Amino acid sequence: MDEKILDSLARLFKLLSDANRLRIIFAIGKEKKSVSEIIEATSLSQTLVSFHLRPLRESGLLNTERRGPFVYYSVSDPVLMDLLVSLCGVSPKEELKEEANFVCPPMRFMRKWMT
Amino acid sequence: MDEKILDSLARLFKLLSDANRLRIIFAIGKEKKSVSEIIEATSLSQTLVSFHLRPLRESGLLNTERRGPFVYYSVSDPVLMDLLVSLCGVSPKEELKEEANFVCPPMRFMRKWMT
DNA sequence: ACATAATATGAGTATTAACTCATATAAGGG
């Protein structure tokens, strides 16, 4: 059993294990959102949003693109968004729910743990 | 967007976000393993194993069953094991790999993040 | 009842992660 793999799996789960980071990811959804928009949507402080954006960006879960004074963040892999929407049964944009309704066993398992 | 759901999702990810807890879950696999066997398989100290078993048990991810002086732990939902095996591409028992090879998008996404 | 093996737990320490504050950098407009 390779220790490296366990570590990287634990790292991925750790990135997703904070409610504020999840809020931020949900706020971005499948669009490109500037930091200001994320702050507005989440009601978190600017510093806290930037603080959480860092590990999400550095791990590669989020992409950035600067346009003038704004930095736009987006979820690198749309499937991550589908996965979270599917797990939570709630989408920032209602129409996302359709395409996100995964019915494979892993999804069913995880959904069981949502209260 | 319901805050409760985000919290419970974060909690589930948190349970899976520690490499030692993953080691313990992998050590159990799809069988029933006594604490002694888990200690032996993981080379972690007795106290540390019991320490990590507690939240896994209390959250319901693991089941317990006492037989004489031994307490046997098992993974409550076999799909969790499939999910982890599928993500890591490594199984304690080789034959598990077959049935664990999920090809749905969420799995492909997560697998991308394993180094 | 005592000795031993298996497991759990309370209390303390240490490490890490989350958060805040002040300040820095970057861009655009006057």
Place this chain on the structure above:
DNA sequence: CCCTTATATGAGTTAATACTCATATTATGT
């Protein structure tokens, strides 16, 4: 060049989590 807005970052604090040690509990055999 200065001023304003947008974002990032270093340093410090607090809070949570991982770990250790000593000891408690539960069960079994004698």
